[in-house]
Amino acid sequence: MRTTIEVRDRHRAALLEIAGQRGLKGFSAVVGEAIDAYLEGQVHLAAARKAALTVRGSLSAAEADRLSRITAAIRESWR
DSSP states (O other): OOOOOOHHHHHHHHHHHHHHHHHHHSSSSHHHHHHHHHHHHHHHHHHHHHHOOOOOOOOOHHHHHHHHHHHHHHHHHHH
């Protein structure tokens, strides 16, 4: 299917470079691959989000508080 999209000049240049390295005249196949990868990533992200929500509430209040304090301490040590 043909459609029109607007891309930044630097994106177009990068797409043309990738296509050229593959011996392609245009970059439609490269854009198609990028869209496929993005959509697959969205499926995995949705699945990960759903899996994370299934464990929601599985920690007791005390466990959650302890985890929060430990996480805060670790984050402080990164700085």
